[in-house]
């Protein structure tokens with residue numbers, strides 16, 4: 471994995487996803503987030519999808535290749551393929567704990583999720599431990615409300631929420647930041663469906679990824 475030297479107060483962010491395939495709904499909001507909060511690097515973490523969950527259509531190698539092609543000319547992004555190399559699935563919290571151990575306790579570290587993921591975060595394994603390891607940066611996503619489902623979850627959000635992005639690099643973990651990123655109505659589900667129906671996906675994902683999808687005959 472290629473990463474830049476890490477400085478004590480530089481906020482580093484990780485962005486996990488199935489990326490089946492990666493698309494502009496992932497890339498553009500994260501680029502805007504990087505400008506908004508001052509991120510110099512974002513590491514994409516393609517997920518190992520456990521066997522009991524619906525399987526991605528692309529193989530882990532194809533999903534990784536699409537991520538690599540999507541970021542090839544963009545120095546903001548790096549990719550960490552550690553989850554794909556595991557023979558057993560790992561929970562996000564476990565991956566983040568390992569990364570935290572490797573990078574030390576002082577480095578400000580953030581995990582990026584979309585608004586839809588925030589709303590279901592309480593279903594994640596040991597979800598409350600996430601804030602003991604990193605900050606959460608939340609991308610706006612069209613079609614998802616901005617209140618949590620229960621008063622307890624809303625209270626949890628408000629307890630940890632900060633609106634001053636400068637705080638994120640002053641503490642290693644523990645804050646939630648709801649970003650004011652552009653709303654892009656793009657999902658991997660829609661891209662797969664459009665491909666199944668033979669509808670063009672231009673403008674939804676990078677050209678190089680589209681070409682790879684064509685060449686590999688993916689999402690037919």
Ligand code: ATP
Pocket residue numbers: 486487488489490494495496499582583584585586587609610611612654655656657658659660
């Ligand atoms: P699928 O449609 O297959 O469920 P997806 O498009 O939601 O996939 P994932 O790889 O599951 O993509 O998403 C990874 C992360 O990116 C999640 O935290 C998700 O909330 C976020 N995300 C995906 N699409 C968008 C979007 N258009 N705007 C903001 N966040 C997004």
